[in-house]
Amino acid sequence: MSERRIWAGFGYQISLARGLTLRGWGIGSATTLHRRCPFCNIRIMNDSTIVVAGATGNLGGRIARALLERGASVRALVRHGTARDKRERLQQLDVTIASVDFSSASQVTPACSGAGCVVSALAGLRDVIVEAQAVLLDGAVRAGVPRFIPSDYSIDFTKFPPGENRNLDLRREFHKRLDKASISATTIFNGAFTDMLTGQMPLVLFKLKRVLYWGDADQRMDFTTIDDTAAFTASAALDPSTPRFLRIAGDQLSARELTAVVSEVTGKEFRLFRAGGLGMLGTLIKVARTVAPGEKELYPAWQGMQYMRNMFDDRAKLEPLDNDRYPSIRWTTARDVLLARQVS
Numbered sequence: 001m002s003e004r005r006i007w008a009g010f011g012y013q014i015s016l017a018r019g020l021t022l023r024g025w026g027i028g029s030a031t032t033l034h035r036r037c038p039f040c041n042i043r044i045m046n047d048s049t050i051v052v053a054g055a056t057g058n059l060g061g062r063i064a065r066a067l068l069e070r071g072a073s074v075r076a077l078v079r080h081g082t083a084r085d086k087r088e089r090l091q092q093l094d095v096t097i098a099s100v101d102f103s104s105a106s107q108v109t110p111a112c113s114g115a116g117c118v119v120s121a122l123a124g125l126r127d128v129i130v131e132a133q134a135v136l137l138d139g140a141v142r143a144g145v146p147r148f149i150p151s152d153y154s155i156d157f158t159k160f161p162p163g164e165n166r167n168l169d170l171r172r173e174f175h176k177r178l179d180k181a182s183i184s185a186t187t188i189f190n191g192a193f194t195d196m197l198t199g200q201m202p203l204v205l206f207k208l209k210r211v212l213y214w215g216d217a218d219q220r221m222d223f224t225t226i227d228d229t230a231a232f233t234a235s236a237a238l239d240p241s242t243p244r245f246l247r248i249a250g251d252q253l254s255a256r257e258l259t260a261v262v263s264e265v266t267g268k269e270f271r272l273f274r275a276g277g278l279g280m281l282g283t284l285i286k287v288a289r290t291v292a293p294g295e296k297e298l299y300p301a302w303q304g305m306q307y308m309r310n311m312f313d314d315r316a317k318l319e320p321l322d323n324d325r326y327p328s329i330r331w332t333t334a335r336d337v338l339l340a341r342q343v344s
């Protein structure tokens with residue numbers, strides 16, 4: 001699928017714009033020699049091979065590209081059913097492809113062999129986030145891969161109890177397996193993708209010249225662009241000393257601050273629009289889930305609303321930030337993203 005709606009009801013479209021060259025894949029052994037990464041100012045494994053699951057996707061494709069830019073070899077684990085056009089669009093990059101059945105450990109294990117890290121950027125519901133990632137994790141462990149980055153890329157769900165956000169609960173469920181596995185795991189929390197502020201996420205209502213918020217207009221939220229998340233993830237994949245959790249935010253701003261930014265960038269006066277309190281949003285989520293359950297959809301409307309409620313909750317705040325861990329990354333602000341929208 002080259003395009004897919006997320007934040008259903010809010011019109012967030014993702015386009016697969018990147019391609020990876022599909023080639024035969026070989027199995028090598030990870031070397032323990034280290035050199036310095038030109039992007040990260042960290043020691044990285046010499047001739048590192050990084051396995052990326054989900055490299056045909058939006059974030060995963062960008063992670064693959066960022067890894068290549070950092071001098072790594074990338075092996076993409078691609079499911080057998082991946083559309084041919086996606087494979088064809090991958091032709092520009094020097095990526096090795098392993099076509100695997102994500103339910104088969106006997107296929108995934110050799111495909112992980114020799115890698116310094118397995119990075120997952122898979123997207124889906126339980127069958128993907130819990131089940132396919134469990135096979136990927138088992139394969140990585142059996143192949144002796146030392147490190148694993150799960151497909152989290154979200155607000156810090158460790159601060160929320162189960163039941164507040166279905167898609168984040170699935171990640172929490174996978175973490176139970178991950179934390180028992182004999183592999184070093186690193187989760188990357190990035191808040192929301194800043195890119196969504198240009199219209200896909202219902203915060204900036206451009207036509208109405210309003211910035212919509214729930215609860216507190218001064219509650220700061222975390223935003224990181226997809227490219228910056230990919231760059232940081234690539235650097236983390238090549239960094240042998242990452243902790244269990246890394247938190248990044250290209251920008252942190254409240255609805256009130258966002259109103260000032262969007263007014264300045266557009267030259268038009270935007271105002272705050274309080275839709276209600278978090279309690280009311282919680283009630284609306286229950287109603288939306290009852291009326292339009294869409295339980296088999298990844299992003300039914302109520303799921304986007306759940307994420308929004310969590311974003312406006314002080315518990316979601318990412319701290320402390322690890323933005324300075326890889327000094328070469330220049331963080332893109334919400335202003336940068338809104339300005340790019342304005343000139344395009």
Ligand SMILES: NC(=O)c1ccc[n+]([C@@H]2O[C@H](COP(=O)([O-])OP(=O)(O)OC[C@H]3O[C@@H](n4cnc5c(N)ncnc54)[C@H](OP(=O)(O)O)[C@@H]3O)[C@@H](O)[C@H]2O)c1
Binds near residue numbers: 054121132
């Ligand atoms: N924080 C945020 O604001 C935010 C926003 C969006 C996404 N995210 C997160 O970013 C991560 C990547 O999302 P994305 O938007 O880049 O996803 P995406 O573009 O939809 O890509 C999903 C990838 O997963 C693969 N995949 C899906 N189902 C699979 C299955 N059953 N078996 C094997 N592979 C499967 C797809 O393969 P095919 O190409 O074969 O379909 C594709 O490579 C996810 O964790 C997502 O939740 C975060």
